[in-house]
Amino acid sequence: MGAFDVRDLIKADSAGPAQEGTPTSGATRAFHPLAERIAAMPVKRTLSPVLIEGLVRLADFVVVVGVGGLIFWLYVAGKVENALPYQVTIPLLAVGALAAFQALHLYHIGALRNFVTMAVRIIAGWTVLFLLALAAFFFLKIGDQVSRVWLASFYAGGLALLLAERLAVTMIVLRLTRLGRLERRTAIVGGGPAGEELIKALEAQRDTGLRVCGVFDDRNDDRSPDLVAGYPKLGTIDDLVEFARRTKLDLVIFTLPISAEARLLTMLRKLWVLPIDIRLSAHMSKLRFRPRSYSYIGAVPVLDVFDRPIADWDIVVKWLFDKIVGTLALILLSPLMLATAIAIKLDSKGPILFRQKRYGFNNELIEVLKFRSLYHEMSDFAAAKQVTKDDPRVTRVGRFIRKTSIDELPQLFNVVFKGNLSLVGPRPHAIHATASNRAYEQVVDGYFARHKVKPGITGWAQINGWRGETDTEDKIQRRVEHDLYYIENWSVLLDLYILIKTPFSLLTKNENAY
Template sequence: MGTFDVRDMMKADAAASASPAMFGGSDKGQTRRFHPLAERIAAIPVKPTLSPVMIEGAARLLDLIAVLGTGGLIYWLYAAGKVEYTLPYQVTVAALALGSLAVFQALQLYPIGALRHFVGSGVRLVAGWTMLFLVALAAFFFLKIGDQVSRGWLIGFYFAGAGALLAGRVLTTAGVRYLTRTGRLERRTAIVGGGEAGEALIRALESQKDTGLRICGVFDDRNDERSPDLVAGYPKLGTIDDLVEFARRTKLDLVIFTLPISAEARLLTMLRKLWVLPIDIRLSAHLSKLRLRPRSYSYFGAVPVLDVFDRPIADWDIVVKWAFDKVVGTLALIALSPVMLVTAIAIKLDTTGPVFFRQKRYGFNNETVDVLKFRSLRNDMADHNAAKQVTRDDPRVTRVGRFIRKTSIDELPQLLNVVFKGDLSLVGPRPHAIHAKASNRAYEQVVDGYFARHKVKPGITGWAQINGWRGETDTEEKIQRRVEHDLYYIENWSVLLDLYILVKTPFSLLTKNENAY
């Protein structure tokens, strides 16, 4: 998706914005009426956005490579084989590489705004690099080790390093500008709360440069003069209930509340509806009379906000978890392929019908995914909608099916989901069937905030499973405990926790399988 402007869309669709349209879910069989512009925004194809944190990290890595690379190259061209000691050169290159990161960070050379503008950041970059070399020369003088490092090498390193750093910054600037033009650095944002506070916040955000925010509209539960239909040129698109559906369909990145902290009850009511979403939630402190220490705030340019919720597993954590899934998942798929082959043959010999069973389940952000399993039920009794859970001694389960369900071998084909499709993770909340129930009630009706478990990708195994909460959920307590464990995992994720769960899973299958039929 390229950039878009809601106000331009309003001008082009003035007639439609004056009449209601259908949007969102249903309420007692009736589809909720919603602003037509929300439908148009939701229909715009979106490309995955890149986190500014990741772009800044890539810029740091490029600078580090430039310094290390030029230092090593100039040494190889000028001093290799001609000097007695190599240690002073190695220490100097390493120290300048690390020092450059610290100095460039202090000179504010890594924020996205600086990466977009080459001239200003280029001047500061050369100034910082020069200062580093002056510090290095001073250190050589005071430590009386200047004769151990070639001056020719130092001069060559200085100029080559400056050139490499500037060349890297040119490439970074070009890349960031391209990503900006194509909308890959935008943060799709909704403002909660209209009136004067909402207008003041929008004006303040628009006065800042390089925030990357793309305001999609305003949402407010109020329907009186305190919340007009138009706020600073942006339309009020609906209520908080509408925002939940809108956020899922548009893959919203950020919600900013303009409500004062004094409106505690109203704020908490709204947050209870929104915290299930995989988005960042901030509280505007722009007009607040409460003044905290500067470090207590986050900032969009110079506009202060208070962090309320952060999207779990974000920025570089996403990259780490993706790499973990691909590498470990591929190794597991190779190692377990003989077991999968034997299982497929056994299923074919036991009953007629396909080897695999596909079922739609809830994935990340409530999106549906096709989960692949070995078929464990009789083909003529397949339950694609999970209308009836498998119970003890269920006649639908085949002889092979009973064994592979007890040992969770039926789940192994989901490694294909992990490695090739990427819609599952090795570790995460188990994906539930869309129509699954506990005590004849839908899971979301049993557990308050149930959909918060979908803030991350579902997994083949998880924290709930190794703690014994797997298999049939015939009581409300079982699904409640499972969701509690899923939320604990989301809030405490780390690579070490994923490794622990993977190592513990085989043992839990042997010792905690009383609910698996």
């Protein structure tokens, strides 16, 4: 089944009575009926075009090196005294192919959908590359050291396999496109002529992968009609925040002029907490910057305002890091976890594990596992009351495992098997947690921005002493500040540093852990 078009829903409504969608569980905001229907639709997980383009580059490199190496092994190996020219030529041709194909724009997702055009460019690029190699052999006077049969076979075999590979890529990309797995779900902020012109300009571009879900605008007068270029106005900016979470939007584009600074900042203040890309359209702007100042959606210029953190290849790297290191940690710590489980069972009645609902990525509810540290009959699943010093609800074993954070170790199962936690990230907070009897989001402006990435077992805040009880507004404020620093400065090396530092911080910075 292909991706939906919101305009088809409008046509269906005009043909018969509209059926209001059912809000998802936990939704508290009443939407425009059409917004409810869109939000109720199942959302397929999309794939990053950057990731696919990278995989195609890798496939090209492997094909070239593989063909050159295979023909060398079959025809040349053992028959020449000096294999160095071959050993140098094969990787250089592979790197040259990547550079040539990049110059010919053969890695853009749009090019991958058109096999005929792509094939012509590959033939041209591959041929020019071999002509340059022949010229290099001539000027370096090493032509007699390289087999002509090997070179001709390399050219023909490499070209044939590259075309076969690209044909397979085209078929895969076209299928993913039909399934809606390559689209970027997009909302436009700002109706009126500017919004209409932007939508028309975007629709005139080929292969952008954008799927406009609707228009949002705080204005309710003639400047913002209910229908913009065929797309409905689905609500205000406050509606967009909840809509973006429920429909997993990828991109928001503002059509407001930079001169509307106050209005723009007010809207951005509400949207920056979302794990999405935010762009400001420069299509109709009279203020012009240098071309390098813009990014482009097709040929439509936009200014980058916010980028989704940990995206594209970063997601893959962090996922591999979590799975590999998490599995190793689970194996190494299994004796300690077994001993803890036995101690809990002997110390008090009740289950060994404690399950609690917490906020995960994009404010989604996840179930986090911990070793039970409270008496079972006093368990606080809603975290209505934080554990304090000498809390009578805490068992004897519980006091020790909370102080040392051993109670958190079962969350390795969340990391390795469920995938809803990372090893490193902002700690997931209980859904009803408070500081000074106020919800965290009421205490800290932009609190939900910490949910732009997957939460973690440990984090930057924890190794800097901000772990345990958050009974004051200052404590939760400082924790969130550290979480946001981590999000903005993430790297694999930072994750590794935090993991290495965590055991030491447990020993030296545990004054708030009860």
